[in-house]
Amino acid sequence: MTRNVLIAGAGPGVSGSLARLYAAEGGSVGLLGTEEDVLARLRAEVEAAGALAGSTVVDLTDDTATRSAVTRMAEHVGHLDVVHFNPSAYREKDPLSLTPDELLADVHLGVGALLSVLQAARPFMGPGGRVTVTGSMAADSPWAGAASLGVQKAGLQNLVRSIDVTLKDDGIRAVSVTVRGLLKKEGPFAPDNVARALRAAIDQDEADWSSEIPYTG
Template sequence: MTRNVLIAGAGPGVSGSLARLYAAEGGSVGLLGADEDVLAALRADVEAAGATAGSTLVDLTDDTATRAAVTRMGEHVGHLDVVHFNPSAYREKDPLSLTVDELLEDVRLGVGALLPVLQAARPFMGPGGRVTVTGSMAADTPWFGAASLGVQKAGVQNLVHSIDAVLKDDGIRAVSVTVRGLLKDEGPFAPDNVARALRAAIDQDEDDWRTEIPYAG
């Protein structure tokens, strides 16, 4: 089955692997990201795999620009089958040095940006549509040295539960995959393997749907 996929927060790691994975299945892959060079490389990878690619440079914390970018991509492909949300902010500050403004800035990207992405994508999604999120063990076992990351991952995991609850009657489901390990170049926590876990999450049985799936390698 070919799918039209939108990846918000596209980068060289897990989201890049996910883009290439979906590209290998055909369909269309839309990429939203903040690094023009990375987007160009990913777009080339998608097209080399024989899929249709589109990319837009956008600051996902800019609500208006994000909505416009998602809408343009939705209008271009006609419908969206999978929306994947990937971004988070890594700031090495503990709770004694992290300011309120810094925390809110990070949460705006790692949690809040999911709202305009989802709301703009919703008119292009129908039964069978899926929303996926790259989760992290930082949600429940945070490292104090990067305190805002744990708040982001806990927040976005919680938000996914609400998204699924509000969309499931329309046949659209949401899931976050909690990566319980540190990303590495090789082994079970290599980006390609984490991407496979995210890809597999959309095929789970709807009668036994889980909105949070741990990936422990």
């Protein structure tokens, strides 16, 4: 089955691996990211894998720009089958040095931007549509040295549950894959392996659907 896939927060890591994985199945892959050179390389890799590709440089914390970018991509392909949300902000500050404004800025990117992406994508999604996000063990086992990351991932996991409940009657499901390990270049937590777990999550039986799946490698 070929799918039209939109990846928000596309980069060279897990999201790049996921883009190539979906590309190998055909369909089309839309990429939203912040670095033109990174997007250009990834777009070329997607096209080399046999899929149609499009990319847009956008600041996902800019609600208006993000909604416009999602709408343009969705109108180009006609519909969206999978929306994947990947971004997070890593700020090495503990709770005694992290400011409220910094925390809110990080949560805007790592959690709030999902609302911009989802709400713009929803008119182009139908029964069988899927929303996936890259989760992290930081949601419930945070490192105090980067306190905002744990808040982002906990909030993202919670929001995904609400999204799933809201959309399930329309046949659209949402799932967060919680990566319970540190990403590495090789081994179980290499980006390609994590991407396979994210790809597998959309094939869950709806009767036993879980909106949060741990990936332990």
